[in-house]
Amino acid sequence: MNFESKTATALANNRAAGKASLIGYFPVGYPNLETSIDAAIAMCQNGVDVLELGVPYSDPVMDGVVIQEATVEALQNGFKLSQTFEAVRRITEAVDTPVLVMTYWNPVMQFGVERFAKQLTEAGGAGLITPDLIPDEAAEWLAASDEFELDRVFLATPTSSAERMQRACELSRGFAYAVSTMGITGARTEVDKLARDVVDKIRKTETKQNAAVGIGISTADQVLEVNEYADAAIVGSAFVKAFQNGGIAGLIAKVKELDPKK
Amino acid sequence: MTKLRDQEGPYFGEYGGRFVPESLIAALDELDQTYQQAKNDPTFEAELAELHRTYTGRPSIITEVKRFAEHAGDVRIFLKREDLNHTGSHKINNVLGQALLAKRMGKKRIIAETGAGQHGVASATAAALFGLECVVYMGEVDTERQALNVARMRLLGAEVVAVTSGSRTLKDAINEALRDWVANVETTHYLLGTVAGPHPFPTMVRDFHSVIGIEARQQMLDEFGFLPDALAACVGGGSNAIGLFHAFLDDESVSLYGFEAAGDGMHTDRHAATLNFGRPGVLHGAKSYMLQDEDGQTIESHSISAGLDYPGVGPEHSWLKDLGRANYRGISDDEAMQALRLLSQTEGIIPAIETAHALAGALKLGKELKPGSSILINLSGRGDKDMETAAKYFGLIG
Numbered sequence: 283m284n285f286e287s288k289t290a291t292a293l294a295n296n297r298a299a300g301k302a303s304l305i306g307y308f309p310v311g312y313p314n315l316e317t318s319i320d321a322a323i324a325m326c327q328n329g330v331d332v333l334e335l336g337v338p339y340s341d342p343v344m345d346g347v348v349i350q351e352a353t354v355e356a357l358q359n360g361f362k363l364s365q366t367f368e369a370v371r372r373i374t375e376a377v378d379t380p381v382l383v384m385t386y387w388n389p390v391m392q393f394g395v396e397r398f399a400k401q402l403t404e405a406g407g408a409g410l411i412t413p414d415l416i417p418d419e420a421a422e423w424l425a426a427s428d429e430f431e432l433d434r435v436f437l438a439t440p441t442s443s444a445e446r447m448q449r450a451c452e453l454s455r456g457f458a459y460a461v462s463t464m465g466i467t468g469a470r471t472e473v474d475k476l477a478r479d480v481v482d483k484i485r486k487t488e489t490k491q492n493a494a495v496g497i498g499i500s501t502a503d504q505v506l507e508v509n510e511y512a513d514a515a516i517v518g519s520a521f522v523k524a525f526q527n528g529g530i531a532g533l534i535a536k537v538k539e540l541d542p543k544k
Numbered sequence: 545m546t547k548l549r550d551q552e553g554p555y556f557g558e559y560g561g562r563f564v565p566e567s568l569i570a571a572l573d574e575l576d577q578t579y580q581q582a583k584n585d586p587t588f589e590a591e592l593a594e595l596h597r598t599y600t601g602r603p604s605i606i607t608e609v610k611r612f613a614e615h616a617g618d619v620r621i622f623l624k625r626e627d628l629n630h631t632g633s634h635k636i637n638n639v640l641g642q643a644l645l646a647k648r649m650g651k652k653r654i655i656a657e658t659g660a661g662q663h664g665v666a667s668a669t670a671a672a673l674f675g676l677e678c679v680v681y682m683g684e685v686d687t688e689r690q691a692l693n694v695a696r697m698r699l700l701g702a703e704v705v706a707v708t709s710g711s712r713t714l715k716d717a718i719n720e721a722l723r724d725w726v727a728n729v730e731t732t733h734y735l736l737g738t739v740a741g742p743h744p745f746p747t748m749v750r751d752f753h754s755v756i757g758i759e760a761r762q763q764m765l766d767e768f769g770f771l772p773d774a775l776a777a778c779v780g781g782g783s784n785a786i787g788l789f790h791a792f793l794d795d796e797s798v799s800l801y802g803f804e805a806a807g808d809g810m811h812t813d814r815h816a817a818t819l820n821f822g823r824p825g826v827l828h829g830a831k832s833y834m835l836q837d838e839d840g841q842t843i844e845s846h847s848i849s850a851g852l853d854y855p856g857v858g859p860e861h862s863w864l865k866d867l868g869r870a871n872y873r874g875i876s877d878d879e880a881m882q883a884l885r886l887l888s889q890t891e892g893i894i895p896a897i898e899t900a901h902a903l904a905g906a907l908k909l910g911k912e913l914k915p916g917s918s919i920l921i922n923l924s925g926r927g928d929k930d931m932e933t934a935a936k937y938f939g940l941i942g
C-alpha cells in the first residue's frame with residue numbers, strides 16, 4: 283500500500299497525542315438528507331474522530347431496533363443511495379474527520395463495486411465498513427478499494443478462528459471492527475468481557491492492525507474503558523437515541539459527554 | 545460431463561456463497577462440518593430413514609388424479625403426496641434432518657422462521673420430539689392469515705414471536721431469526737426452512753428434501769413403467785421444488801416447471817415472482833435472484849399464499865434458470881384458488897394454497913404438452929391451515 287489510510291492516520295494522531303478515540307455512527311438520510319448532514323457535521327465538530335455514516339437498507343440483519351427504526355424512517359422519507367455521495371461530499375467539505383460509509387453489501391453490488399468506490403473517493407470518503415461482506419466474498423471490493431485508495435473495515439468477532447482473524451486483520455485498512463458481544467447493534471449496560479478477548483486476538487495477529495470496539499457501547503465510562511486496551515470505541519445506537527430525544531443539540535451533548543479526549 | 549445433480553454449494557454458478565456477518569461464520573462452518581460427517585456416517589442415514597419410516601410416514605404415496613386431469617387437456621397427472629407426511633407438508637423432511645444435526649452439535653435451542661406456518665409447525669414438532677427449546681419467528685401478517693398454525697406451534701410448546709418490522713411477512717421473519725442467531729449462536733441452531741440462506745443451507749436443505757424426487761422417480765418406474773414428461777412444483781424459497789427436481793436433473797426427457805406466486809397478476813407489480821421479475825443480488829446471506837429496486841433495496845412481495853410471499857429464492861434455482869434447465873412461471877392468486885377448489889371437488893384432496901400454484905400451473909401446462917404426456921406434481925402440503933382464507937375467498941361460511 284503506497285497511500286495513507288485516512289482512518290489509520292486519524293487514530294495514530296490521537297495516539298501520538300496520548301488521546302483516546304471515538305468513532306460515531308449516524309444514518310444518512312435520517313430523518314432526511316439535510317438534517318443528517320447537519321447532524322454528522324455537528325458530531326465531527328464536537329468530538330467524534332471518525333464518522334461512520336450508515337446507509338439505510340431494507341434488511342439490516344446486523345442492526346438492533348433503534349437503528350432499524352431510524353433507517354426505515356429514512357427510506358420512507360425517500361432516501362436514495364446516490365445521496366450518500368452528496369452527504370459525504372458536504373461533510374468532508376465542512377470537516378477534516380474521516381468519513382467511513384457503513385453499508386450492507388447489496389446496494390454496493392447493485393450500484394457496481396468499482397463505480398461505488400470511484401464515487402466515494404471523489405466525494406472525499408475514507409472507505410467502507412461492510413457488516414455482511416466477509417473477506418472470502420470480497421475479491422471485487424479488495425481490488426476496487428486498492429485502486430481508489432479507500433479504507434476497508436472487516437469484522438473480527440469472539441467466534442472467529444485464528445486464521446479468519448489473521449485474514450480480517452491483514453485485509454482491513456483503517457481498523458478491524460472488534461465485535462464486543464455476540465449480538466447486534468443496540469446500547470447495552472455492560473460491554474462484554476469478550477471485547478478484551480477479541481482485541482487480544484487482534485493484537486496476536488501481529489499485523490499492527492488497529493482494533494476498534496463496537497456494538498453495545500453507550501456510556502462515557504465504557505468509551506474510556508475500551509480505549510484502555512483498544513484503539514477506539516464505536517458508538518451508534520446511543521447517538522441515534524440522543525438525537526431522537528433532543529435533536530441535534532441533544533446529539534451534540536451526547537457526543538461531548540462520550541468524548542474521551544476532554 | 546459432470547452431472548447437474550452432483551453440484552454442491554457454496555456456489556451454484558455465480559449464485560450462493562455466504563453474505564453474512566462474520567459472527568455467523570463459525571456456526572456455519574460447524575454446521576457444514578457436522579453435516580459432512582453425518583452424510584458419510586451410515587448411522588446418521590439409518591437414523592433419519594427410521595424416523596421417516598416410523599414418524600414422518602415415508603415413503604409418501606403417488607396418486608393419479610384422473611378427474612382433475614380432465615381439466616388439463618389430454619395428459620395424465622400424478623401427485624407426490626407430501627401432504628400426507630406428519631405435520632402436513634414436505635417441510636418435515638428437512639426439519640428432522642437438521643434437528644438430528646442440532647443434537648449432534650449439542651445445541652439445545654432451535655430457532656426457525658416461518659411463512660405459512662408449516663415450517664414452524666414442523667420445527668416445533670421436532671423440538672417436542674427431541675426435547676429442544678424452540679422459538680419461531682413469524683411475520684405479523686402471517687400470524688393473522690395462518691392463525692391455526694400459530695395455535696398448533698404454541699400447543700406443541702414453541703414460542704411464536706410475531707415480527708412487526710418491514711413487510712411483516714416471511715422476509716422479515718428471516719431477518720429477525722438471523723438477528724437472534726447472531727446473538728445466541730453458541731447455544732442455538734438456526735433451523736432454516738428453505739433452500740435459501742448462506743452455505744451450507746441451500747445444499748443441505750436440498751439434500752434432506754431430495755428424498756421426494758428419489759422416491760417419486762422409483763415409484764413412477766415401478767408402478768407405471770415410465771418417467772413423467774414434466775415435473776411441476778410451487779416455488780417460494782424453493783425447497784419442495786428442488787426436492788422433487790433434484791433426482792431428475794440429469795433426465796433429459798423430463799422438463800422442469802416451477803410456479804411462483806404472481807399475486808394480483810404478472811401484469812401488476814403486486815407479486816412474488818422473483819425468478820420472473822427479479823435480478824441477481826444478495827438477500828439473506830446468498831447471491832440469487834431477488835425483487836429489488838435500482839438501489840438494491842428489497843421490494844416487498846405480495847401473494848395470497850404466506851409460504852410463497854417471499855422476494856428471494858434459493859441460489860440453485862437461479863442457476864437452473866440461467867442454464868435453461870428449469871422453467872419458472874407465475875400463477876395469480878385467483879388461478880391458484882380456483883385450482884385449489886378444483887382439486888378438492890374432483891379428487892377429494894384439499895391442497896395448501898402454496899401447492900395450488902403448482903396445480904394451476906399444471907392445468908395450463910397440460911394444454912401445451914403433447915397429447916398423452918404425463919405431469920408429476922409435488923403436492924407439497926395440505927390445506928387445513930388455509931380453511932379460513934378459502935372460506936372467505938369462496939364465501940363458504942355464514
Ligand SMILES: Cc1ncc(COP(=O)(O)O)c(C=O)c1O
Pocket residue numbers: 633634659660661662663737738739778779780781782783784785850851852896898899924925926
Ligand atoms: C405446503 C407448502 N408448500 C410450499 C411452500 C413454499 O416453500 P418452498 O418453496 O421452500 O417449498 C410452503 C412454505 O411455507 C408450504 O407450506
